[in-house]
Amino acid sequence: MTRKAVASALAIALLALPGDLSAQPAAAPGSPPDAAIDPGDDVEALLARLQGQIERMNQAAADRDQALEFLEKQVEAAAGALGTTGQTADSLRDRAAVLGDELDQVRRDRAALTDRLETVEDERSRRLGELEQRLARLDETLAGERESRAAVEQTLAERETALGEREAALAAARERLAALEKQGAAAEQRGAGLAAELEESRREVARLTGLLTLTVEQLRGAGTALEASRERVQNQETTIAELGRRLDEALAEKLEELSRYRSEFFGRLRQVLGERPDIRVVGDRFVFQSELLFGSGSATLDPAGRKELAALARTLNEVAADIPDDVDWILRVDGHTDRVPVRDRAAFQSNWDLSTQRAIAVVEFLVRQGIPPGRLAATGFGEYKPLDPGEDEIAYRRNRRIEFKLTEG
The missing domain is CATH 3.30.1330.60 (OmpA-like domain)
Known part of the structure; x- marks a missing residue:
């Protein structure tokens, strides 16, 4: 294989890597990968995001292993090719040094990626523990909510029953109201007749008042005659009593x-x-x-x-x-x-x-x-x-x- 072919193979291997591994610094221990996890997020969404990150990290590690294996094979192929073509030892050493440096960098990146994966696994375990605790609390809360819901449903059923009774009472009240409205209409008609009768009664009262005034005057005039009659009656009663006494004596x-x-x-x-x-x-x-x-x-x-x-x-x-x-x-x-x-x-x-x-x-x-x-x-x-x-x-x-x-x- 020629030098140009080896260079082309290395370029292809480097391009096969998902991004520049050397440009991605290792994550600090305890820090969440890619994006921070909000404790207020939904539990299912949080698990999905964490699982996605883990899958992406596993895929990146697998891709880097494949690239490393590819480079090792290319180095071996390049070494064999250099032996057959009679290249100089210095040029081969230089090229091997470059490839070795690149291989070391790949190994460091792999080690960093492994550390990062372990950190992610630890974070995952910690987060899973927290999530389990949250799930336990959520289960307790859910049980309380179910009890509350049962109580609310019972209360709702009672209120629906009461509402039905109130609706029935309202219907009856509406019927009574309709009957009262009919009675009110009839009462208005009777009221019109009573108003006419009342006016007639007022005129009659006025007439009777005048008659009463006249009668009072006549009674006042007759009062004097009545007083005189009372005196006469008293005298007559005295006479009658005397006659009665005499009659009783005669009868006896x-x-x-x-x-x-x-x-x-x-x-x-x-x-x-x-x-x-x-x-x-x-x-x-x-x-x-x-x-x-x-x-x-x-x-x-x-x-x-x-x-x-x-x-x-x-x-x-x-x-x-x-x-x-x-x-x-x-x-x-x-x-x-x-x-x-x-x-x-x-x-x-x-x-x-x-x-x-x-x-x-x-x-x-x-x-x-x-x-x-x-x-x-x-x-x-x-x-x-x-x-x-x-x-x-x-x-x-x-x-x-x-x-x-x-x-x-």
């Missing part, structure tokens, strides 16, 4: 006088009728058993009953002749029956009807005996005023009776 006197005539009438009647078990005095009444005057279930007076009533009428006429005209008296005839229902419904509807018909028959007989009709009264009580509450024949017999009571009219 008449009642006392009537009581005296009643006692006289009953006394004389006892003398006339004698002591008989079927005629007795109960309080202020003279009592005849019905069997003395009527047959069973009949309202027609028996002959014996007429005889007894005729004696009663004579005695009453004698006593009545002595009673002053200003004493108002009547003889009340009361009919009573027992609780046994009437048998002849064609003649009497009830015991009440039977007792009333018997009282009327007695009154009519007394009228025929000369007793004034205005002094007589017929009353029927049926079975509702019993003397004996028993349920036997003795009680029934006592309850079937005609009572005579001389009382005020």
Whole structure:
């Protein structure tokens, strides 16, 4: 191989190197290669950048190894070529020295690159440790964030539920609002009518106010007359009270006088009728058993009953002749029956009807005996005023009776 060929081969080998290795100084220990690593960078991006730098450094070391091997081969080839061509020893030595220097420089560059690669590996290990620590902290943070997210999601679900309820309430409120608006429109229409009624009422109030004023004036005028009337009324009340007192005294006197005539009438009647078990005095009444005057279930007076009533009428006429005209008296005839229902419904509807018909028959007989009709009264009580509450024949017999009571009219 000629000298020119060896030079060309060296040039090609040098051009095959990725840049001037001698121009790249070795990195200081602990310093990041190529570019500084920002701790705030994303973990994945940081790992990607660091991995890229390591791959580029490995590729550069491989390229320099290949160039060194190529140079060694070229040196050996050049040495063989020089032996065959008979070049001078000095020129060969010079060229070998140059190539040796270049080889030494390549070896130094390789050693620097190796040191730099080891530094990068150490930095990588350190950074990986830091990244693992950061990943651990990030995992803890992520777990906390997940818990927070779960709590937030639960809160969000609750708020969504509450929001749904509020939306439903809002929809209901809107419906109520629509209904209220309709009611408001109807109220406005009613308000217009009420306004007209109010105006009419105001006019009526004005009219009534004028009328009230006139009435007040009239009342004031009538006040004086009323006061005078009050005095007259007081005087009249005093007079009425006095007349009432006198009337009470007179009434008491008449009642006392009537009581005296009643006692006289009953006394004389006892003398006339004698002591008989079927005629007795109960309080202020003279009592005849019905069997003395009527047959069973009949309202027609028996002959014996007429005889007894005729004696009663004579005695009453004698006593009545002595009673002053200003004493108002009547003889009340009361009919009573027992609780046994009437048998002849064609003649009497009830015991009440039977007792009333018997009282009327007695009154009519007394009228025929000369007793004034205005002094007589017929009353029927049926079975509702019993003397004996028993349920036997003795009680029934006592309850079937005609009572005579001389009382005020």
